[in-house]
Amino acid sequence: MDVNKVINEFALSSEMTSYRPLGNGLINTTFLIITKDGNKYVLQRINTEAFKNVDGLMSNIYEVTSFLLKKGQKTLEIIKTKDNKLYFECEEGCFRVYKYIDIAVTYEGVSDLNIVYKAAKAFGELHKTLKEYDGPSLVETIPHFHDTKKRYQNFLNAIKEDNHQRVESCLKEIESIKKYQNEYSKVVDGIKEGRVSNAVTHNDPKINNVMFDKETGDFVAVIDLDTIMPGSYLYDFGDALRSLFTGEYEDSKDLSKINIKYDVFEAYVKGYLEEMKDALTEYEKELLSFSAFLMTIEVAMRFLEDYLRGDVYFHTEYPEHNLVRARTQIKLANEIYQSFDKLNLIVKKYL
Ligand code: GN1
Ligand code: MG
Numbered sequence: 001m002d003v004n005k006v007i008n009e010f011a012l013s014s015e016m017t018s019y020r021p022l023g024n025g026l027i028n029t030t031f032l033i034i035t036k037d038g039n040k041y042v043l044q045r046i047n048t049e050a051f052k053n054v055d056g057l058m059s060n061i062y063e064v065t066s067f068l069l070k071k072g073q074k075t076l077e078i079i080k081t082k083d084n085k086l087y088f089e090c091e092e093g094c095f096r097v098y099k100y101i102d103i104a105v106t107y108e109g110v111s112d113l114n115i116v117y118k119a120a121k122a123f124g125e126l127h128k129t130l131k132e133y134d135g136p137s138l139v140e141t142i143p144h145f146h147d148t149k150k151r152y153q154n155f156l157n158a159i160k161e162d163n164h165q166r167v168e169s170c171l172k173e174i175e176s177i178k179k180y181q182n183e184y185s186k187v188v189d190g191i192k193e194g195r196v197s198n199a200v201t202h203n204d205p206k207i208n209n210v211m212f213d214k215e216t217g218d219f220v221a222v223i224d225l226d227t228i229m230p231g232s233y234l235y236d237f238g239d240a241l242r243s244l245f246t247g248e249y250e251d252s253k254d255l256s257k258i259n260i261k262y263d264v265f266e267a268y269v270k271g272y273l274e275e276m277k278d279a280l281t282e283y284e285k286e287l288l289s290f291s292a293f294l295m296t297i298e299v300a301m302r303f304l305e306d307y308l309r310g311d312v313y314f315h316t317e318y319p320e321h322n323l324v325r326a327r328t329q330i331k332l333a334n335e336i337y338q339s340f341d342k343l344n345l346i347v348k349k350y351l
Helices: 003-007 054-070 113-130 148-161 167-178 186-193 233-245 262-279 282-286 288-308 321-338 340-349
Strands: 016-021 029-035 040-046 088-090 093-099 199-201 210-213 219-222 229-231
Touching: 003 016, 003 029, 003 040, 003 088, 054 113, 113 199, 113 210, 113 219, 113 233, 113 262, 148 167, 148 186, 148 288, 167 288, 167 321, 186 288, 199 233, 233 262, 233 288, 233 321, 262 340, 282 288, 288 321, 288 340, 321 340
Parallel strands: 199 229
Antiparallel strands: 016 029, 029 040, 040 093, 088 093, 210 219
C-alpha cells in the first residue's frame, strides 16, 4: 500500500519523513508516522471486512472521544483529512489518522498488581463517565458483537459447512464448546429482560488495548475504539480479565501456563468496584465472575469458527494459529468455570 499517497490526504503538522508498522492488533493494519517537525501519528487501514459501516464506526469514535475530551479524560484524538473528513477512502481501502501518544506503552500481559489495579480503576472511571454520554446514539459497528448465543449459532454453522475439512482436526475443541451451550444466552437475555444494563462500553478491552505511562505505570487511555457502542459492563469486565489471565500470549502453545491468576483477579475487582459498585445492578454483580468465563469461551468459539472457515477474520501467521488460540481460551474458560465459588468470594469482599 502507498503510505506516502494516503498520508498526504491528512492535515498533519508537516510532511512525513518516515513510517514503520506498529502494534499487534488482529484486525486493522497500523503504522507509526513521523513528520519533519518531529510529530508522530498513527495511520490505520480499517478492516472493512470486519467493519462494514465505516461512516458509523468513525462517527461513533468521533462522538465518544469528543465527549471524553470534554470531560477532561485522555483519549484518542482523530486527525481529519485536509477536506475535513473523519477518514479517507480510495481503491486501497479506508484510512484514518490519530495523534500518537508518545508517553505511553502497551503490554501483551501485565503481572504487576498495581498496574492491574490502576487499569481496572481506569475502566471503571471510563464506564462511569460514559454513563453520562449524551451525544447522538451510537451505531452497532459489528452487529451482535457479544451476542454469545448468536456467535454459537455461527460456530455451529461453520461446523456443518466444514468448507476446509478441518472439523476432523478439532473434534475435542468443538465438544468443549458445545458442553457449555446452555450458558450462552445468560447476558443477552439479561439485557432483554432489563436485569443487565444496556450501556456505552468499549467491547474490546484486552490489555494490549490499554496505554500506560512509560515512567509511572499510570493509566493513560484505552485505544482501539472501533467497538465503542452499546454493550454491557460485563463484556468489558470479563474481556479485560480474560486477557490478563492468559499470561503473556493469547497464542501460547504451553497450556500449563494458562491459569487463573487470583491475585490479578482480586486487584482488578478491587479497582473496578471502587468506581462502579453503585452503578451495577444486583444481577450484574452476581455475573461478574461468570462474565470472565463467558468472554473467554466466546472468543474461543470465534477463533475456532475462523479456523473452520479458513482464517478469514483474524490475522494468522500459520495454518493452526486460530486453533492454538482457541485452545488457550478453552483451557482458561474451563478453569474459570470450575472456580466460580472461589472467584465469587473475592467479588463479595469488594461489594
Ligand atoms: C480482536 O483487534 P484486536 O486484536 O484488538 C477482536 C476482539 C478479540 C481479540 C482477540 C473487532 O481484537 O474481539 O477479543 O482480537 N476485535 C474485533 O485477541 O473483532
Ligand atoms: Mg487492538
